[in-house]
Amino acid sequence: MQRGQESSDAVKVRTLPVQVAAHLTRRIVSGEIEDGRAPSELDISREFGVSRVVARETLKILASLDIVEVAQGRRVVVRPPAEWDYLSPLLIEWMPTEIVGELLQELHQMRVLLEPELAAMAATSVTGETLDRLRDELDRMAALESDPNAYLEVDHEFHMEICRAADNRILDRIMYSARWLGTASRRITNEAPAALRKATCDHTEIYEALVARDPAAARAAMRKHLANNSNLLAEKEQQTKRAARRR
Amino acid sequence: MQRGQESSDAVKVRTLPVQVAAHLTRRIVSGEIEDGRAPSELDISREFGVSRVVARETLKILASLDIVEVAQGRRVVVRPPAEWDYLSPLLIEWMPTEIVGELLQELHQMRVLLEPELAAMAATSVTGETLDRLRDELDRMAALESDPNAYLEVDHEFHMEICRAADNRILDRIMYSARWLGTASRRITNEAPAALRKATCDHTEIYEALVARDPAAARAAMRKHLANNSNLLAEKEQQTKRAARRR
DNA sequence: ATGTCTAACTTGTCCTATAAGCTGATGACA
DNA sequence: TGTCATCAGCTTATAGGACAAGTTAGACAT
Known part of the structure; x- marks a missing residue:
C-alpha cells in the first residue's frame, strides 16, 4: 500500500496500521480468511507492501479489538466474531x-x-x-x-x-x-x-x-x-x- | 467457553512495553508526572533502557487506555484521569x-x-x-x-x-x-x-x-x-x- | 509589534539483525 | 510398535540506525 492510495475523502488521514487493520478485518468478516489462517507479520508485510513494524502494529490493533489472538512463537488465530469488541468505534466503522x-x-x-x-x-x-x-x-x-x-x-x-x-x-x-x-x-x-x-x-x-x-x-x-x-x-x-x- | 486468556496462577511474564506502561501509569497516578509533561519515545527509550520500538508500543498502550494522547509531531500529553478507560483490566491492575x-x-x-x-x-x-x-x-x-x-x-x-x-x-x-x-x-x-x-x-x-x-x-x-x-x-x-x- | 520562516523536536515508517518461544517432524531407544 | 527427546524451521519480541513527515517555538525580517 503505497502512499498515494489514501482515501480520497482527505478528511481524516489514518496511519498505515489502521488502514491495513481495516482491510484485514473486512476480509475476515467476509469469510475470505478462514478461522485459523490469519496472516503472520511477514505475510502482511509482503502482501500490503509495508514494513514489518507496520504489520506488527496492525496485529496489535486487531488483538486489542479481540479480533485475533497473538502470542510469541504461535501463529496468529482469528477469534470468533461473538467475542469481538463491539464497543470500539474502529470495529463498528469496519462492519x-x-x-x-x-x-x-x-x-x-x-x-x-x-x-x-x-x-x-x-x-x-x-x-x-x-x-x-x-x-x-x-x-x-x-x-x-x-x-x-x-x-x-x-x-x-x-x-x-x-x-x-x-x-x-x-x-x-x-x-x-x-x-x-x-x-x-x-x-x-x-x-x-x-x-x-x-x-x-x-x-x-x-x-x-x-x-x-x-x-x-x-x-x-x-x-x-x-x-x-x-x-x-x-x-x-x-x-x-x-x-x-x-x- | 475459554473466553479470556490467562486465568492460571502461573506468574505471567509480560512484554516489555506492558511493564513500562505500568511504571509510567503509576507515576502519572502518583502525580510525579505533571499534566503536559509526558515523556516522548526517546525519553522512555533512554530512561528505561529499551529500544524505541518498545517505547513506541508503550505509548500505544497508554493511548489505547486514553491515558495519553499521541499524534505525529506533537508532544505526548496526559489526559485527565476522568477520561481514562476504567473498563480495562490493565488499567485497574495499575491503580x-x-x-x-x-x-x-x-x-x-x-x-x-x-x-x-x-x-x-x-x-x-x-x-x-x-x-x-x-x-x-x-x-x-x-x-x-x-x-x-x-x-x-x-x-x-x-x-x-x-x-x-x-x-x-x-x-x-x-x-x-x-x-x-x-x-x-x-x-x-x-x-x-x-x-x-x-x-x-x-x-x-x-x-x-x-x-x-x-x-x-x-x-x-x-x-x-x-x-x-x-x-x-x-x-x-x-x-x-x-x-x-x-x- | 507583527507576521514569516526556518531549525529543532516529535512521531511515522522502513531496513536489517538477533533473541526467544512454539510446533511438528525426525529419529533414537525401549 | 510405541514413546519420548531433540532439533529445524517457523513465529513473535526486541534492538539499532536511518529517513520522512508533521508540529512548534523562536529567530528573523519587515
Missing part, C-alpha cells in the same frame, strides 16, 4: 451496514436500561455548574434545529453531561464507549422532520426534572425521550427493510 | 487499592442496573443447551465450595452464560469488559464463610427461573443475589476503613 443496524438496536436496548437510571442518579447529585452547562446546551440545541449535524454534537454532550453528573466512572465509560454508535443512532432518529423539535422538548423536560432534583421525574422524562427515539428507529428499520426488498 | 475499592462500588451499581434485566431477557430467549451448561456449572460450584478460587471461575462463567443468553452483543461486551473488576468484587464477597453456600442457593434460584422461562422471577432472583453481594461488599468496606483508621 457491514446490516450488522451495524443490528448493533444499533442492541445499543438502544442498553440505553433504555442505563440512561433513565443515570438521569435519576444525576437528579440527586447534580451540581449548579452542571445545570448551567445543560441550560447552555439546551439553548444551543434550540438554535441548531436546522443543522442536524451540529445539533447531534450538542445532543451527545447533553447526554454525556448527565452521565457525568451521575458520578460513576464505570457507567460513564460505558456510555462514552458507545459514543459513535450513539451518534449513528441519533443520526437516524434525528433525520425525521419534526424529530429535532421533539427532542429539544424532551431534553427540556429532563433538564427541568434535574433542576427540581426529582429522580423519579428525571427517570420518567429520560424514558419518554428514549421511547420516542425507539419509535423513529423502528420506522427507519422498516424503511430500510422495504428498500432492501425492493432491490 | 492504587483505594481507587479500585471505589471502582468496585461503582461496578456493583452497574451490575444492579444491568444483570437483573439481562436475566429477564435470558428467560425468554434461553436455549436448552445453555440451560444444560448452567446446570453443569451449578453442579461444579456446589462441589467447589471449599475452593473459593475455582468457585469464582465457575461463578463468573455462570453469570456470563446468562449474559450471552440475553442475545445482545453490546451488553455482553459490557459485562465482559468488567470481568476482572467482577472477579475482584466476588473475591471479596465470597470470602465470607457462608457466602459460597448462599451464592449457590441464589444461583439455583436464578437457574430455576430460567428453566421456567419466567422473566419476572429471573429478574427478582438476580436482584436478590446482587443484594446479598452488596451487603458483603459493604461489610468488607467497613472493615477496610476501620483497619485504615487504626493504622
Whole structure:
C-alpha cells in the first residue's frame, strides 16, 4: 500500500496500521480468511507492501479489538466474531451496514436500561455548574434545529453531561464507549422532520426534572425521550427493510 | 467457553512495553508526572533502557487506555484521569487499592442496573443447551465450595452464560469488559464463610427461573443475589476503613 | 509589534539483525 | 510398535540506525 492510495475523502488521514487493520478485518468478516489462517507479520508485510513494524502494529490493533489472538512463537488465530469488541468505534466503522443496524438496536436496548437510571442518579447529585452547562446546551440545541449535524454534537454532550453528573466512572465509560454508535443512532432518529423539535422538548423536560432534583421525574422524562427515539428507529428499520426488498 | 486468556496462577511474564506502561501509569497516578509533561519515545527509550520500538508500543498502550494522547509531531500529553478507560483490566491492575475499592462500588451499581434485566431477557430467549451448561456449572460450584478460587471461575462463567443468553452483543461486551473488576468484587464477597453456600442457593434460584422461562422471577432472583453481594461488599468496606483508621 | 520562516523536536515508517518461544517432524531407544 | 527427546524451521519480541513527515517555538525580517 503505497502512499498515494489514501482515501480520497482527505478528511481524516489514518496511519498505515489502521488502514491495513481495516482491510484485514473486512476480509475476515467476509469469510475470505478462514478461522485459523490469519496472516503472520511477514505475510502482511509482503502482501500490503509495508514494513514489518507496520504489520506488527496492525496485529496489535486487531488483538486489542479481540479480533485475533497473538502470542510469541504461535501463529496468529482469528477469534470468533461473538467475542469481538463491539464497543470500539474502529470495529463498528469496519462492519457491514446490516450488522451495524443490528448493533444499533442492541445499543438502544442498553440505553433504555442505563440512561433513565443515570438521569435519576444525576437528579440527586447534580451540581449548579452542571445545570448551567445543560441550560447552555439546551439553548444551543434550540438554535441548531436546522443543522442536524451540529445539533447531534450538542445532543451527545447533553447526554454525556448527565452521565457525568451521575458520578460513576464505570457507567460513564460505558456510555462514552458507545459514543459513535450513539451518534449513528441519533443520526437516524434525528433525520425525521419534526424529530429535532421533539427532542429539544424532551431534553427540556429532563433538564427541568434535574433542576427540581426529582429522580423519579428525571427517570420518567429520560424514558419518554428514549421511547420516542425507539419509535423513529423502528420506522427507519422498516424503511430500510422495504428498500432492501425492493432491490 | 475459554473466553479470556490467562486465568492460571502461573506468574505471567509480560512484554516489555506492558511493564513500562505500568511504571509510567503509576507515576502519572502518583502525580510525579505533571499534566503536559509526558515523556516522548526517546525519553522512555533512554530512561528505561529499551529500544524505541518498545517505547513506541508503550505509548500505544497508554493511548489505547486514553491515558495519553499521541499524534505525529506533537508532544505526548496526559489526559485527565476522568477520561481514562476504567473498563480495562490493565488499567485497574495499575491503580492504587483505594481507587479500585471505589471502582468496585461503582461496578456493583452497574451490575444492579444491568444483570437483573439481562436475566429477564435470558428467560425468554434461553436455549436448552445453555440451560444444560448452567446446570453443569451449578453442579461444579456446589462441589467447589471449599475452593473459593475455582468457585469464582465457575461463578463468573455462570453469570456470563446468562449474559450471552440475553442475545445482545453490546451488553455482553459490557459485562465482559468488567470481568476482572467482577472477579475482584466476588473475591471479596465470597470470602465470607457462608457466602459460597448462599451464592449457590441464589444461583439455583436464578437457574430455576430460567428453566421456567419466567422473566419476572429471573429478574427478582438476580436482584436478590446482587443484594446479598452488596451487603458483603459493604461489610468488607467497613472493615477496610476501620483497619485504615487504626493504622 | 507583527507576521514569516526556518531549525529543532516529535512521531511515522522502513531496513536489517538477533533473541526467544512454539510446533511438528525426525529419529533414537525401549 | 510405541514413546519420548531433540532439533529445524517457523513465529513473535526486541534492538539499532536511518529517513520522512508533521508540529512548534523562536529567530528573523519587515
